[in-house]
Amino acid sequence: xxxxxxxxxxxxxxxxxxxxxxxxxxxxxxxxxxxxxxxxxxxxxxxxxxxxxxxxxxxxxxxxxxxxxxxxxxxxxxxxxxxxxxxxxxxxxxxxxxxxxxxxxxxxxxxxxxxxxxxxxxxxxxxxxxxxxxxxxxxxxxxxxxxxxxxxxxxxxxxxxxxxxxxxxxxxxxxxxxxxxxxxxxxxxxxxxxxxxxxxxxxxxxxxxxxxxxxxxxxxxxxxxxxxxxxxxxxxxxxxxxxxxxxxxxxxxxxxxxxxxxxxxxxxxxxxxxxxxxxxxxxxxxxxxxxxxxxxxxxxxxxxxxxxxxxxxxxxxxxxxxxxxxxxxxxxxxxxxxxxxxxxxxxxxxxxxxxxxxxxxxxxxxxxxxxxxxxxxxxxxxxxxxxxxxxxxxxxxxxxxxxxxxxxxxxxxxxxxxxxxxxxxxxxxxxxxxxxxxxxxxxxxxxxxxxxxxxxxxxxxxxxxxxxxxxxxxxxxxxxxxxxxxxxxxxxxxxxxxxxxxxxxxxxxxxxxxxxxxxxxxxxxxxxxxxxxxxxxxxxxxxxxxxxxxxxxxxxxxxxxxxxxxxxxxxx
Numbered sequence: 001x002x003x004x005x006x007x008x009x010x011x012x013x014x015x016x017x018x019x020x021x022x023x024x025x026x027x028x029x030x031x032x033x034x035x036x037x038x039x040x041x042x043x044x045x046x047x048x049x050x051x052x053x054x055x056x057x058x059x060x061x062x063x064x065x066x067x068x069x070x071x072x073x074x075x076x077x078x079x080x081x082x083x084x085x086x087x088x089x090x091x092x093x094x095x096x097x098x099x100x101x102x103x104x105x106x107x108x109x110x111x112x113x114x115x116x117x118x119x120x121x122x123x124x125x126x127x128x129x130x131x132x133x134x135x136x137x138x139x140x141x142x143x144x145x146x147x148x149x150x151x152x153x154x155x156x157x158x159x160x161x162x163x164x165x166x167x168x169x170x171x172x173x174x175x176x177x178x179x180x181x182x183x184x185x186x187x188x189x190x191x192x193x194x195x196x197x198x199x200x201x202x203x204x205x206x207x208x209x210x211x212x213x214x215x216x217x218x219x220x221x222x223x224x225x226x227x228x229x230x231x232x233x234x235x236x237x238x239x240x241x242x243x244x245x246x247x248x249x250x251x252x253x254x255x256x257x258x259x260x261x262x263x264x265x266x267x268x269x270x271x272x273x274x275x276x277x278x279x280x281x282x283x284x285x286x287x288x289x290x291x292x293x294x295x296x297x298x299x300x301x302x303x304x305x306x307x308x309x310x311x312x313x314x315x316x317x318x319x320x321x322x323x324x325x326x327x328x329x330x331x332x333x334x335x336x337x338x339x340x341x342x343x344x345x346x347x348x349x350x351x352x353x354x355x356x357x358x359x360x361x362x363x364x365x366x367x368x369x370x371x372x373x374x375x376x377x378x379x380x381x382x383x384x385x386x387x388x389x390x391x392x393x394x395x396x397x398x399x400x401x402x403x404x405x406x407x408x409x410x411x412x413x414x415x416x417x418x419x420x421x422x423x424x425x426x427x428x429x430x431x432x433x434x435x436x437x438x439x440x441x442x443x444x445x446x447x448x449x450x451x452x453x454x455x456x457x458x459x460x461x462x463x464x465x466x467x468x469x470x471x472x473x474x475x476x477x478x479x480x481x482x483x484x485x486x487x488x489x490x491x492x493x494x495x496x497x498x499x500x501x502x503x504x505x506x507x508x509x510x511x512x513x514x515x516x517x518x519x520x521x522x523x524x525x526x527x528x529x530x531x532x533x534x535x536x537x538x539x540x541x542x543x544x545x546x547x548x549x550x551x552x553x554x555x556x557x558x559x560x561x562x563x564x565x566x567x568x569x570x571x572x
Contacts, residue, residue: 006040006059015184016057016065023057041468046070046177049164049383052145052154052541055096062145062153065183067101068108070155072186073177074139075112080176083138086160087115089203091128092143093241093306094267095153098122101143103191105155110194111187120204122267124241124307126420129162130214131207133416136160144306147278148542150271163386163417167519212249214415215423220341221434225254228433232297235425236261236288238277239268240305245422255429259295261288271305279304279311280408282324289313289322298441299432301425308382308419309408312428314442323443328361328458330428331404333446335364337431338402338412339371348373353398355385358518358525359535359548360406363449363456370453374398379500379521380537382409386417406458406548454552457559461547461567462539474538474545477572481524481536490569491562492532498525534566545572 001009010016011024027036039058044051044066051070053062078084088109092098099122106116117135119127125142132140140158148154157173159165165173180186194200219225233250235258237243243265250258263273264287271277274284279302292300292313300313300322312325325333335354342348353374356364368375376398378384385403392398404410409419412427428442435445450456465473482501486494487508497506498516500523505514523537535548549566553559 003037003040007036010040010058020057020063020065038467043069043178046073046174047540049170049381049540050154050156052148052152054151055153062097062101062155064100064104067104067155068186068188069180069183070177071105071108071141072112073180074141074157074173075109075114075187076179077173077176078114078138079112081138083160084112084114086136086138087117087201089128089131089135089137089140090116090118090143091123091125091131091140092119093124094122094239094269095143095145095305096150096269097153098143098269101153101155102141104188105141105143106200107188107191107194108186110197110199111189113199115199115201117201117203119207120202122241124245124420124422125156125418126308126416126422127207127211127245129158129416129418129420130211131203132158132160133162134207134210135203142306146306146541147276147280147304147309149276150269154541158417161386161390161417163390164381164383166383166387208245211415212245212252215249215413215420215426216253218413218423219253219426219430220338220345221430222254224433224437225430228436229256231255231299231429231433231436232257232259232295233429233432234259234261234288234292234295234297234300236264236285236302237307238264238274238279238284238302238304239266239271240277240303240307241267242303242307242421242425243267245307246303246425249422249426250429253426255433259291259297261291263287277305279309280327285311285313292322298436299429301428303421303425304408307421310410310421310424310428311408312442314432314446316443317441325442325446326458327404327406327408328363328456329446330408330424331356331406331410332361332363332367332449333442334410334412334424334427334431335402335404336367336449337434338427339367339373341434342401343371348401349399351398352401353388353392354401355388355403357381357384357405358523359460359537360404361456361458362531362533362550362552363453364404366453367449373401377518379518379523380405381540382411382419385411389414389417406460450556455554455556455559456550456552457556457563458548458550459563459567460549461570462544463547463572464542464544466543470543474543477545478522478524478536478538481571486526486571489526489528489534489571490566492528492530492566494526495529496527498527499523500525532562532566547572
C-alpha cells in the first residue's frame with residue numbers, strides 16, 4: 001500500500017478503535033498532508049533494539065497497534081525457538097502510555113501461550129534486566145523512550161542473559177516483526193482470561209529486595225560511608241523511575257543527607273519541570289542546582305526516566321561553583337575508584353577486563369591499562385558490553401570489572417546487562433565519601449586524574465534531520481564521507497579510517513587495508529594524530545547524524561582549544 005492507501009485503511013477499518021480513526025480523520029479535514037505522510041510513509045522501524053517513536057495514531061507512530069504488532073513478531077520468534085515456557089519479564093517507566101503498552105505486550109504474549117511477569121508499577125531498566133536473569137526468562141521487554149522528549153515512547157527487547165539482543169538474534173527478531181503485515185492477525189486476550197490460564201503474573205517486592213541485596217554487596221568501603229556523615233547529596237529522578245530505588249539504596253547504606261528535589265520527585269510522563277528529561281542536558285539540573293546551593297550540597301545527581309543514565313555536578317570548593325561532569329568523566333572516575341580500591345583490598349583479578357565503546361573517551365583505556373588489566377572496545381550501544389560479559393562467562397577469558405559508554409551510562413557488577421544508574425549513583429556516592437574523608441570533592445579527584453593521565457576532552461555534535469527527507473540527508477552524509485575519504489579533520493592529520501560497514505581499516509600512510517574486528521555497523525571512525533579522533537554515525541533512535549570528537553592535551557586549555565577547532569571543522 002502507498003501512503004494514502006495505508007492512511008485510509010487506518011481511518012476506515014473497524015479493527016482500529018474510534019479514537020484512533022477520529023484522530024486521523026481530523027488530519028485529513030485539516031489538510032495536513034505532510035503530517036499524514038510522516039505517519040504513514042513507513043511502518044515504525046523495529047531496529048536491532050526495538051521500537052522508538054512519537055506517540056500517536058499511524059503506522060509510523062508508537063501506539064497500541066504498533067506495540068501489538070512488534071510483540072506478535074517477538075512471540076513468533078520465541079515460539080520458533082521453543083523457549084516459550086520460560087516466559088517474558090516486562091517493565092515500564094513513567095512515560096505517557098507506558099503502563100498501557102506494558103499491558104498490551106503482556107496480553108499479546110499470553111494470547112500466544114507465553115507466560116509473562118509484569119512489574120506491578122514502574123521500574124528502571126536495570127531492574128528489568130535483573131528480573132529477566134533472576135526469573136530465568138527467555139526475554140524481557142522494557143517500555144521506555146529513555147531520555148527523549150515527552151512526545152516519545154519506545155519498546156526495548158532483552159534476551160535471556162538480561163542484555164539487549166545482539167546479532168544474530170536481533171536480525172532474526174526483526175525479520176519476524178517485519179513478517180507481521182496484517183494487524184488483524186495479531187493475537188490478544190483479556191487480562192481475566194490470561195490470569196485464569198495461569199499466563200499473567202505480577203512481580204514486585206520480591207525482585208526489588210533481591211536486587212537491593214545484590215547491588216549493596218558491591219560496596220567496597222562501608223567505613224568511608226560511615227565516616228562521611230556530613231556529605232550532602234541532592235538527587236532528582238526527573239519525574240522517572242529512579243526515585244524509590246535510589247533513595248532506598250542510599251538510605252540502607254547509611255548516607256544521611258540525601259535531599260530529593262520535591263518538584264521532580266513524582267513520576268510524570270509530561271515532565272513538566274524540564275524541556276527534556278535528559279541528564280546530559282545542563283538545563284535539566286536547574287532546580288537541582290538551586291536546591292543544592294540552598295542545602296550546601298557536595299554532589300548533585302540526576303537520573304533519566306528509565307534510570308539507566310546518570311548526570312553529575314560536583315562542588316568545586318575553590319570557586320564555590322558546581323561543576324558538570326560528562327558521562328566520560330563520571331565513568332572514568334568510577335572506573336578508577338573501583339580498580340584502585342579493589343587493588344588495595346587485594347581483590348583485583350589479574351584477568352580483569354573493562355569494556356567501553358568506540359565513541360567513549362580514550363582516558364578509560366589509559367586508566368584500565370595502568371592497572372594491568374585488559375581494555376576492550378565495542379560498538380556504540382551497551383548491548384555490546386553485555387555481549388562481552390556473556391562471552392567472558394562462556395570461555396572464562398576475563399572477569400568483568402566495569403563497563404561504560406560516553407552517553408552517561410555505566411555498569412558495576414554483573415547482576416544486570418545494561419546501564420544501571422541506581423548502581424552508578426551508589427558507586428559515585430561511595431567514591432564521594434572516600435574523597436570526603438580525605439578532605440576532597442569529586443571535582444578535586446577528577447583534576448588529580450587529569451594530572452596523572454593527561455587532559456582528555458570529548459564532545460558530541462548532533463545534526464537533526466527529521467522525516468523522510470531527513471533520512472535521505474543523513475544517508476547522503478555518510479555516503480559522501482565514504483566516497484571522499486578525509487585526509488585531515490581541522491588541523492589534525494587522519495592516520496586511519498575504520499569503516500565498520502565495509503569491515504575495513506585504511507592506513508592512509510601506507511594504503512594498507514586490514515579488516516575490522518567488530519560487527520557490521522554504519523559507522524566511520526577516524527584515528528587522528530596526537531591521540532585525537534572523530535566518529536560519525538546515524539543515531540539508532542532519533543533522526544540525527546552524530547559526530548563524536550575526542551582529544552588529549554598537556555593542559556585543559558590546550559585540549560579545549562583543539563576540541564573547539566575540530567567542532568568548527570566538521571566535514572558536513
